[in-house]
Amino acid sequence: MLANAGGAELHLAARAYTAYCGTTGGRSAVTGAQLPAFEACPPLVRAAWLASVRAVSEFLTPPTSTPTREPQPGV
Template sequence: MSTPNPTPYTPPADIITAAESALATARPDELGRATVLYTTYCGVTGGRSAVTGAELPPFEKCPLLVRAAWLAVALAINTPVASVVPPGPVGAPVVPPGQKPSVGRAVHYQDDATVCAADITAVNPDGTVDLLVKPPRLLPWAASNVSEALTGAPLDNHWNWMPRV
């Protein structure tokens, strides 16, 4: 039993125009990064499409939309991941993916209305941390057994991860 060949995809003209424009206005370093990313993909798949198994051409010989897509990946590569991660359940700690408290990490500490820079000096077995709190224009001081704020908003006498900017 043979499977009929699917109808080839014909992208709308506006997508083609946008791809042509993106490739024409890309800087050489951006195109270079796109080439490296595509080549890395080829290395992982043995130089074959992970979908069809067909041999993959060099980047320069790829179809227009494929090159434009890898350029888009290259341009988005530095987008902060935490900004696109959906929030967890209500009350769950707001922890950027892959981050957990460890000695030496910089965090924020809320002292009344003041957001202070702080360094984690110890991680305690109960999940709290000890901090070296560095308030603006004042001498640093130590805080022990500080809990993480369970929301993205600062909470008095708690620490939280610094927002990505």
């Protein structure tokens, strides 16, 4: 997952992780342990944050729809 991620996506994942750290005082909300910088996190943790921002982006992106053609009179 990380290998095919674009730079913008990884930047968003890092920003989301940073926001989490800001809320928890830089500590794990589960264990209380000090959290590393995003780049120092294990690949699985970075992939999870990437999946999170992808899911939110997908949710916030309006679906594309193809315009429907109205029948022409007399056709």
